Amino acid sequence: MSGGEVVSLRDPFQLDRLAEELVTRELLHPRDIDDDDESNHDLPVFEPLSHSNPYLTANAFDIEQFLLSRSHTSLQDLRSELRDYLATLKEELVKLINDDYEAFISLSTDLRGEGVRLNKLKAPLGGLRIQIQHSKAQLQVIQEAIKQKLEKRAILREEKALLHLLLKISESVTRLEGLLLISSPSNDVSEPANDSAISLHSEDLNDDKTRGNQAKHLHRIAAEYTQLLYHASKARADKCIFIDEVQWQIDRIQSTLSSDLDHHFSATLIALTDGTKLSEADKAKLLADLTECLRTYDMLGLWGDAEDVIRRDVVRRFVRKTVYVGALAAPHSPIIPHTPINSTAVAFLSSVPSLPRTPYTPFTAFPLKNSSPHSYILDKSMSPFYYLLEQSDEPLAKLYCQILRFVERDLCRIMDIADKVAVKSFSAARAGTPQLPSFNIDGDEKGFKIMSNVVWDEFGRAIMDELGGVIFSAGKPGVFRKNYEITQAFIRTLEFLSPSVHSVESMRAHTVYIAFERRWQLPVYFQMRWKEIVTKLEDALSNTRVEPTSEKDTAPFVTAQAAAVWMAVASCWSAEIYIPDLSYRFWRLTLQLLSRYKTWLEQSLAGMERAPSAIASSVNPPPSPTSDLPPRSSTPVSNEGSSTDGATFDDASLRQYAATISDIKTMRSCILTLWREQISMMLPEPSNSAEDDLIESEEVLQRSLSSLMAMTPSMSSHIISILTKRCCDALLPVRSIPSQFRAMSNKRMPTEPSHFVSSILRPVKVFFGIDTGAGAGTSLKVDFLPSASGEVFENVCQRYIHYVTAMKKTEESLRRLKRGRKPTFSLFGSSTAGADDEAKDEERIRTQMSLDVEAFGKDAESIGVKWDLSESYRALSTLVEAVDGKPCSLVLLSTVLN
Structure with a gap:
């Protein structure tokens, strides 16, 4: 196969040559894309199927997407295109096989004899494996030796650190004994020293210079002692016997430090509270010593010891002199407070009544949300309850005032300083300062609680033990109520003197406070x-x-x-x-x-209530005028x-x-x-969750x-029923108007209403006291008069219509009887031409009734009735005022009455 034939087989269409010619043509005649605007438009390009088609090279062939991408191609053209691409793939596959066929055939011949050579290469591998394993074992032995040496060095390092720690403990013990002036025992060092060895030189305590620096000196000793405790706790964790040997010395140091601190703190308290007049410099020095002592107590966690000193040297002495069995009968010596009452307080004192209309409500001395609870001292002048106590002449109130003045004068500053010290200590603890390991105290018991554990504990117990039989006795409610009010005012004022919210909460949670509150026999009261x-x-x-x-x-x-x-x-x-x-x-x-x-x-x-049937029969109007009426003689006046x-x-x-x-x-x-x-x-006051x-x-x-x-509607209906009945009784003379006018000798035209018209609504006026002075319903006039008068007026109008209608029917019956003998008489209509007298009488009767009805409407205005809006009154007026001599239609009257 010649070279030209091979090329023709590889590229039967000579595509490579055509592509080279196209590139050459483009290089010789480059197109200027700016010459023609139409060249800027992209025409659809037909891309034949190739190996670069993304739909054919995807891991999962999506036939739908592939068909959508070839939507411009018909199915026949697409089938032809796929067949052409299949032919191209087959051709390329054959080409690949032909290109690598010679190498594939020669592969088998090249591998002949390689097995022997591979076996020769495999022979030394076993020896190499043995040498490697031997080297690995030696390295493992060396590694274990190095690890053991490192562990020994770590143990030695820890033992060295422990020895340094024990040396520090020994040095701290020696240094603290020297600072506390603890003499060495004469006997064996391993035995605890006698109590006589723990002492302070009296000359050092009496020396002013030494005494002035004693508080700071003790504070430094306490700091050293805390370090000693920290080191001792670490050594005790390692189960060091040395700590057990020196524990008695540590206890002696703690006892001596506590004793010296109590002694100095007691001396400072006595100097501040014994009533001796001090200069500002001396007072400032004593307050500084007091602060240092409290800081030392707080550092050591001996809050209870500080409270015991305050209780013993300050509070208990005052309690014994003030609160005893006969304290309420003894005169009270005044204690002048540090803070005088200013003019504002005096004005408030004069404005507070001796017995308020609205009693006090419990007040909690809680500060504002945006203020620090320790930023100020709550003074008694801020409490309104103190002035209530000060105004009272009761012996119990005077005793409480004396106690409050003492607390404000001698204890408020101490409580405020202790509270500030506790706040700083709490802030330092939150910042990460390590806590003392020697005091295993519950979190709720940490800090000073002078108000609850000292002040209230002493005074509460003394009041219950010495004065409980007098104060808590509920046999006399008035005295008991007064004692309770005075005592609650005392407690609220005492809470005002508390330095913080926490102290108030601690006081209320104290066992003495709970027992004190239970002593009040409130259910008995x-x-x-x-x-x-x-x-x-x-x-x-x-x-x-x-x-x-x-x-x-x-x-x-x-x-x-x-x-x-x-x-x-x-x-x-x-x-x-x-x-x-x-x-x-x-x-x-x-x-x-x-x-x-x-x-x-x-x-x-x-x-008082009548039977409903009797009330209905006496109040409700008779049947409609369209019904048959009994003769006049069958309804006597006495029955109505x-x-x-x-x-x-x-x-x-x-x-x-x-x-x-x-x-x-x-x-x-x-x-x-x-x-x-x-x-x-x-x-x-309910909480937010219980409003x-x-x-x-x-x-x-x-x-x-x-x-x-x-209950009022039924009583209102009874009142309206009685008033309606009485007003209707005043309408009885209406039925006798025709007979009166016929019996008159001087028959003249009436010009005034009948005498009984003014008495129709008089029961309503009398009841409500209208123009008659005080009546039974005068107090109901504003709320009850409009509705009651309107309802009574409507009922009276209906009864009035009933009487007039009955009169008309009676006159018509008489006229039928007289028919044939003389001209017919008609009450509302005109008489015949031959009965002028009858016509005149009828006209006078109609005029009189019109005057009566008009006067009745005007009289209703005096009780607040709008007669022009009443349907019954309009029907009554229409009935008595005939049009063209004809009476009102009976159909209209039936509608009104029904």
């Missing part, structure tokens, strides 16, 4: 007050008849019973009786009192009037119903005012008052 309040109320409610009274003591109530209920409710929340811890018991008693008043009203008013007994009973009912409605409304207004101004503020408690209490009160108000 409530039972006695309950008996006192309920007994007075039941005496007032023993009279089961509602009787209005004119006594001024019952104002604004009408009855004495309602006034007694209000006094009972108000007394529950008065300053003389109310105690905050019993708020819910007094709240429950308030609801019970309202329920008792409702029960009493139901029992008292039960005998009220007897003397009935009138007396109605008067009593009106007075009692009016008084009851007025008292119920007044009671509701007073109770709601009391709730807004006092009860809602006296009930314990519904106060809302629920208000809803309970509203339901209780609503049950009382639910």
Whole structure:
């Protein structure tokens, strides 16, 4: 096969040559793309299938994407294109085989004899493996030896560090014994020294210069001692016997340091609080020593020792002289406070009443959220409770004032300094300062708690032990309430003197405080007050008849019973009786009192109510005028009037119903005012998660008052029924108007209304006291008059229409009887031409009735009735004023009456 034939087989279409010619042409004649604007537009290029097609070279062939990429090609063209590409692949495969066939065939011949050579190469590998393993074993032995030496060196290093630590401990013990002037024992060093060896030279203590630096000296010793404790704890962790040997020396150092610190702290306290007048320099020096001592106590964790010194040297001496069995009967010597009362405090003192209307509520001396709780000292002049104590003339209040002055004068500065020291210590601990390992104290017990563990512990115990039989006795509620109020004011003021929130919380959580609060027999006090309040109320409610009274003591109530209920409710929340811890018991008693008043009203008013049928028969208008009416003789006047007994009973009912409605409304207004101004503020404040408690209490009160108000509609209907009955009784003369005018000898045209018109609505005026002075319903005039007068007016109008309609039917019956003998008489229509007298009488009757109806409407205006808006009054006016001599249509009257 020649070379040209091989090339033709590899490239039958001579594509390589064509490509070379195309490149040569492009290089000789480059195209200028800027000459023609159309060259900027890219025309679709047909790319044939090749090995660079991304869809064919993908790991997973996606036939859908491939078809979408060839969407411009028809299926027949695509099939042809794929077949061409398949042919190209086959051709390239054959080409690859042909190109590498010679090498593939020669591979087998080249590998002949290589097995022997490989075996020769494999022979020395076993020896090399043995040598490598031997070398590895030697390296392992060397590694183990080096590791053992390193471990020994580490142990030696630790032992050396421990020896250095023991040397430090020994040096610290020796140095501390020297600083504390502890003499060496005469006997064996391993035995503890006697107590006589632990002492301070008296000449050093008496020396002013030494004494002036004693506090700082002790503080430095305490710092050294803390390092000793830290080193001892590390050595004890390694179970070093040396620590057990020197532990008695460490204990002796601690005992001596504590004793010296207590001695110096006690001397400083006595110098500050013995009442000796000191210069500012001496006072500043003593305060600096006091601060250093407290810092030392805090560093050592001996907070209880400092509190014991304060209790022993300052507080207990004062307690023994002040709080004893006969302290309330003995005169109290005043203690002048450091901070005088300024002019503002004097003004407040003069403005505080001796007995406030609203009692105090417990106050917690908590600072503002944005301020530090230790940034100031709470002074007694900031507490309003102190002035209540100072104003009181009670011996107990004077005793408490003396205690508060002592605390403010001698202890407030000490508590404030201790609190500041504790704050700095806490901040240092949070910053990462290591804590002392020698004191295993619970976190809640850390820090100074002078207010709870010293002040309140001493005074609380003394008050309970020495004065408990007098203060906590609940046999006399008034005295007990006064003692409780004074004591609570004392405790709140004492909390004002506390330096921080934490001290107040610690004081309230103290066992003596809890025992002190339990000594108050508040349930016994409530039972006695309950008996006192309920007994007075039941005496007032023993009279089961509602009787209005004119006594001024019952104002604004009408009855004495309602006034007694209000006094009972108000007394529950008065300053003389109310105690905050019993708020819910007094709240429950308030609801019970309202329920008792409702029960009493139901029992008292039960005998006053008439049977509904009797009331309906005396008040409701008769049947419609379209129905058949009985003869006039069958309805005697005596049956429609009220007897003397009935009138007396109605008067009593009106007075009692009016008084009851007025008292119920007044009671509701007073109770709601009391709730807004006092009860809602006296009930314990709910937390953010329990605010519904106060809302629920208000809803309970509203339901209780609503049950009382639910009684008023029935009583209002009874009042309207009685007033309607009396007003309708005044309408009886209307039926006799025709007979009166026919019987008159001097028949003239009427110009004034009848005499009975002004008395129709007089019962309403008398009841509400309109133009007649005071009436039974004067107190209901504002709320009850518009609705009651309108309803009574409507009922009277309907009765008026009934009487006029009955008169018309009666006259028509008479006219039918007289028909054939003489001209027919008609009340509202015109008479016949032959009966002029009858026509004139009829005209006079119609004029009189028109005047009466007009006067009736004007009289209704005096009680607030808008007669021009009343359908019944318009029907009545239309009925009595005939148009063209014809009466009103009976259909209209039937509509109004129905």
